[in-house]
Amino acid sequence: MRAGRLNRSPFCLMLCLLAGLLLAGCSGSKSGSDGSYSGATYTVKRGDTLYRISRLTGTSVKDLARLNGISPPYTIEVGQRLKVNGASGSSKKTSSKSTRTAKVTPSSAVPTSSWPPVGQRCWRWPASGKVVLPYSTKDGGNKGIDIAGQRGQPVYAAGAGKVVYVGNQLRGYGNLVMIKHSEDYITAYAHNDKLMVNNGQSVKIGQQIATMGNSDADGVRLHFQIRYRATAIDPLRYLPPQGSKPKC
Incomplete structure (x- = not known):
């Protein structure tokens, strides 16, 4: 906006x-099971947004857009493979926790x-x-x-x-x-x-x-x-x- x-x-x-x-x-949205996440890439599934992927991977929305050359309005496609910062499962949990207590x-x-x-x-x-x-x-x-x-x-x-x-x-x-x-x-x-x-x-x-x-x-x-x-x-x-x- x-x-x-x-x-x-x-x-x-x-x-x-x-x-x-x-x-x-x-952050309260849901869309079924998570997309495929290898630690270095994330495969977009139906219902995903950059914000949701950010929460799952520990990569900021800004970094997701920069790494993948995505411009506003940040449209992503089902099946698209996105580069992420390679955050581990533990860092993903930390990211979610820090967001909840912002x-x-x-x-x-x-x-x-x-x-x-x-x-x-x-x-x-x-x-x-x-x-x-x-x-x-x-x-x-x-x-x-x-x-x-x-x-x-x-x-x-x-x-x-x-x-x-x-x-x-x-x-x-x-x-x-x-x-x-x-x-x-x-x-x-x-x-x-x-x-x-x-x-x-x-x-x-x-x-x-x-x-x-x-x-x-x-x-x-x-x-x-x-x-x-x-x-x-x-x-x-x-x-x-x-x-x-x-x-x-």
């Missing part, structure tokens, strides 16, 4: 958002000064539950938070706005809802079970928009993003303390 104000037509907006989310990656800090590529001030908008938690994967600043890291829960648990709009996307065309995100809150803000809700809103529908803050599920995820969870001027920012900086109501 390219930076800039999101003031294009809803269709163009949806395409830009989908491309941006694809590049951002979502510090919740702004990305060096996006200075804190460019993020909106806390309290500029009123947000509420989209679901209750433990945050099992925080926002990450790593290359190809999680650009939102993953909240664990129970199947059928309500998912709420984090703010008032207009639904700009409902569907499951983006591989790795399952049943996805996107809400535009202004020219600057959009939120995304992934891995849902049942979707309860339609494209173009106006929603209120706290309105139920879906039920939690595990579509394209290893377990029942909600992947939640806040995007400010097309940049994914850390939701935990802007949400109120969990269990409390927003003071606005």
